[in-house]
Amino acid sequence: MYILGISCFYHDASACLIKDGVVVAAAQEERFNRDKYSPVFPIQSINYCLQHEGITSYDLDHVTFYEKMYLKFERTIVSHIEGFPFTYKNFLDTMPLWLKDRLVVPLYIKDELTFNKKIWFVKHHLSHAASSYFLSPFNQAAILTVDGVGEYASATYGFAHENKIEIKKEISYPHSLGLLYSIVTAYLGFRVFSGEGKVMALAEFGTPCYIKEFNELIDVREDGSFRINLDYFSFNRGEKMHNKKFIKLLGEERPEDAPIAQRHKDIAASLQKVTEDVVLKMARHAYRETKSPNLCLAGGVFLNVTANSRILNETPFKNVFIQPAAGDAGSAIGSALYLYHSILNNEKRTTMINSALGPHYNLSQIEIILxxxxxxxxxxxxxxxxxxxxxxxxxDGKVVAWFQGRMEFGPRALGNRSILADPRSPTMKDWLNLTIKHREDFRPFGASILRERVSEFFEFDHDSPYMLYVAHFQKKYQGAFPAITHINGTSRIQTVRREENHRYYELISEFSKLTDVPMLLNTSLNDTEPIVCTPLSAIDLFLKTKIDYLAIEDFIVEK
Amino acid sequence: MDSAIQEQSICQKCVMPEVKPRIWLNEERICNLCVDHANKPPLQPLLESDFIKTLDKHRGKHRYDCLVMCSGGKDSTAALYFMKKRYNLNPLAFMFDHGFETEEAINNVKRAVAKLGVDFVFYKTEHMKEMFKNIVKSKSKAIICHPCSIWYMDLAFDMAEKHDAPIIIAGWTKGQSEKQEVMSKCGCNVHAAEYADMAKETNRFLEEHTEKTGKYRDFPRTMEELLAKSKKKKHKAIVLSPHWFLPYGPEEYVKIIKEEVGWEYTKNSYPSKTTNCNMNFVSAYNAMKFFGYTHYHVEMSKLIREGVITREQALEDLKMQFSDELLNDVLSKIDCTVDDLRK
Incomplete structure (x- = not known):
């Protein structure tokens, strides 16, 4: 049975193909059309997924969509009516999008794919929940989903057992932790969708001295539920989501190109602290309610590695699972798996082993280009x-572009489309940020480390195959790896097992034989564009930046 | 025969020779076609889903869903295979033999239609022999393949009408046709620098000679004229190639058609590893003599730019290694000899 899952029209459009419950292909549209966070109908991703499996749309049994568009439209209309006349301009701006794309999703799918069978629409947060639980190794688990907003829900907790997922409670728009994070991200002069990670990194340079002000913005209860104080926001009422009262509370917003002051860092730190506190309370509440030792997390907020790490370390859950595309891209998979398991009642489950679900290229294709x-x-x-x-x-201190096998699904490069370097180098971080990645100097790099040696170097002994946790170095290694050490002495880590990525594991092992360091600096193979997909893109990037070598499948390319 | 172009006069990126004024090399010995290609924004890929949309508009509404132009070569055999097996259509296979097709090519098509269980029209005719003879005897610079392609396309439109097939499927690869610009227009852009002189000579020949010969009076002078003629037909067929929409290269589909329909390479064809007719040896010979390159140089250059083949492979495949004996054998069928080419 083939199920095609689709997520699109907001950000991170993606498609996946499920064969008898196994995810056989998945990709984000941005990798093909080269438009970062592309929201468009993921027609290139769909073509890729079908062609990877050697099938056409005629072979599909079902198509799923990651949210219920009419419900979302209802929420949007209600919100505009409530805010009228201040929402009028926004109404005029957004309605064409609804009428052209979003409300005609079924027609869109039928037309683009010449697909005439049933199309299933799965609620946004249910898609998130399913994307995590049905890829996890658990037979039962508590589930927590937190993002900007779906139809109405912005956060949910629930419980999954065998094939069923039950959402127990939800928090509804406009009360949204994800939106709050994005609003403050924009206020701090960063772009929504790409800037949240920067704010998280910036937070470590500040002190959370604006907690009192944030308590004005958000009222958090002991169970993790919260209410946003709407007096400080202007949802749907203009270009910005915060209002004058918000500026009065926190000060003038930072223009995009202005210098980053200590105040901005402190606000980022305060936002991060509030976010962590909320999700920690939510997780503890979910544990109290479910008593499950297992927790599945999903939604864009759980790309926040610092928050994830606190959940892992500071809640009673024994096991925590987050799939690599925790944001909306992963919901394409969630909607398809929800149909397969919960609606069609298929019991056979498959645990996700790695995120390599994208295109790969054979040696002859690559050699022709070389x-x-x-x-x-x-x-x-x-x-x-x-x-x-x-x-x-x-x-020897060289920087290597590492292009191997199938492209990763999700925002992280995990050893298939990566730029690699020696983590010991004191100059590497600045060199990479300045000459290759062209990004802010305060942003740290992650590390890939052999799973069996992680506790030797870090105060951490868990699986982190998708680089979704941070960890402190063991005391004796503090300061030993400046290229991957953030200002607070932590590093974002990916643990690597041989069965997850054989060649990458071997590479780190070989590096370890030479240096006795079983880890590498690992950052995504791109500069400011989406992560590269094709050999041609990788070669172009290699040629235009100061990367020293390109290891592309069996070939080593030098300048 | 040694018509190999001197390496120093060939573009260092593709295989086009410098033939001024239309094709010239810059200081880095890169041709203007490659420079133009590099300066153009990359084309958005054609998507198989769009191809399927077109197929489905016509599926089941006609006697045949499509007519597949089969030459017995790998590309058209794969096209026939895809139409039947991948898209589950009811295709009509169509092949012609103007007297110069090889037994191997004909057998490739016969095996494929038998294995796939599709209807097959085999059209054998001597219609073009006189025109080929005229081209050789008159020392025209017309490229023999050009009027033949126009005729074949004309025939395909007639056959599509006669057998009620709404789509004509060709086996054109990414190098053989301008993909997006000439969608459904079949064939190459005759105004492009690399084709303009050849097309002009073909057109001149047709203008001068078809009027004189009664049987060719209605012969279209150009592909554009043919397309205009086809548009006036009650039955309007569109022309597409699946290869534009699929990510698979010959490496993948040759394996499939070998296994599934018993397809085989022919022993002797120009360029290497193709299944072109025997008259093509004469056509290529004349093209090299008059223009310094053949349309295969143009096609392979495009394939190099598309990343489908390597330049060194293209140079190898384009080597003209056929003998006078072979040329004489082909030319004897139109009462000519190699001397007619060389005089």
Whole structure:
């Protein structure tokens, strides 16, 4: 049975293909159309998913969509009516989008895919919940979903057992932690969708001295439920979501190109602290209510690695699972798996092993490009030769673009489309930020470390295959890895097992043999564009930046 | 025969030779076609879902869902296979033999239609022999393949009308047709720098000679004229190739058609690893003689730019390694000899 899952029209449009309950392909549209966070109907992703499996839309049994559009439209209309006449301009701006795309999703799918069977619409937060639970190794779990907003819900908690997911309680728009984070992100001069991670990084440079002010903005109860104080916001009433009263409370907003002052860092720190406190309370409440040792998290807020780590460390849950595309992209998978398991009642479950669900390219395709571009390259004859050579480059302080196998699904590069470097280098972070990634100097880099040695270096002994947790270094290693150490002495870590990514595991092992450091700096293979998808994009990036080597499948390319 | 172009006069990125004034190399020995290509924004890929949408508009509404132009080569055989197996259509396979098709090519098509269980029209005719002879004897610079392509396309439109097939499927690859610009217009852009001179000579020949010969009086002078003629037909067929929409290259589909329909490479064809007719040797010979390159150089250059083949492979495949004996054998069927080409 083939099910195609689709998520689109807001941000991070994506598609996935499920075959008999197993995710066989998934990709975000931005990787194909090169428009970061692209919201459009993911027609290229869909074509990829079907062609990867060698099928066409005729072979599909079902198509699912990640939310209920009419319910969302109802919420939007009600919100505009409540705010009339101040919402009038926004109403005029957004209605064409609804009429052109969002309200005609069924027609869109039928027309674009010539698909005439039933299309299933799954509630937004149920899609989130299913994306985590049905990919987790658990047979029962508490579930927590938190994001900007779906139809009405902005956060839910529930309980899943076998094939069923029950949402027990939800918090509804406009009360939204995700929206609050995005509003403050915009207020601090960063772009919504791409800026939240920057605010999280910036938070570590500040002190949470604006908690009193944030308590004015959000009223949090002991169970983690909360209410936003609407006096400070102007939802649907203009270009900005915060109002004059908000500025009076926190001061003038920061223009995008203005310097970052200590005040901005402190506001970021306060926002981060409030966010962590809320999700911690939510998680503790979910535990009290469900008594499950397992927790599944989903929704864009759980891309916040610091908050995730506090949940892992400071709640009674023994096991926490987050899938790599915790935001809306992953909901395409969630909606499809929800149909397969909960509605169609199929019991067979498959745990996600890695996020490599995107396109891959064969050696001859790559060699044609290398030859036609007249690049200097060598072909290694074994995987061992490749990993030994690349490990030596890295140990020598070189920066290597690592393009291997299938592209990752989700926002993180996890050893298939990565830029790698030696984490010990004191100059590497600035070098990468300045000459290759072209991004703010305060942003830290993550690390990939062999799973069996993680506790040796970090105060951490869990699986983190999708780089969704941070951890403090063990005392004896503090300061030893400046390229991956954030200002607060932590690092964002990906644990790597051999069965999750064989070649990447071997590479880190080889690096460890040379240096006795079983970890590498790992950042996504891109500059300011979406992560590269094709060999041609990887080669173009390699040629235009100061990356020293490109290891693309069995080939090592040099300048 | 040694018609190999000197390496120093060939573009270092593709395989186009410098043939001024239309094709010239810059200081880095890169041709203007490659420079133009690099300066153009990348084309959005054509999507299979769009192809399927077009197929489904016509599915089941006609006697045949499509007519597939089969040459016995890998690309058209794969196209026939995809139409039947991948898109589950009811195609009509159509092949013609103007007297110069190889037994191997004909057998490839026969095996494929038998294996796939599709209806097949095999059209054998001597209609074009006189025109080929005229081209050779008159020393015209017309490229023999061009009037033949126009005729074949004309025939395909007639057959589509006769057998009620709304879509004509060709096996054109990414190098053989301008994808987005000439969607449904079949064939190459005759105004492009690399084709303009060849097209002009073909047009001149047709203008001068078809009037004189009664049987060719209605022969279209250009592909555009043919398309205009086809638009006036009550039955309007559109022309598409699945290869524009699929990510698979020959490496993938040759394996499939070998296994599924017993397809085989022909022993001798120009360029290497193709299944072109025997008259094509004469056509390529004349093209090299008069223009310094063939339309295969243009097609392979496009494939290099598309990342489908390597330049070195294209140079290898384009080597002209056929003998006078072979040319004489082909030319004897139109009462000519190699001397007619060389005089």
């Amino acid at each position: 030859k036609n571009k007249r690049l200097k390259y060598t072909k290694t004859s074994t995987s061992e030769e490749l990993t030994k050579k690349v490990a030596q480059f890295l140990a």
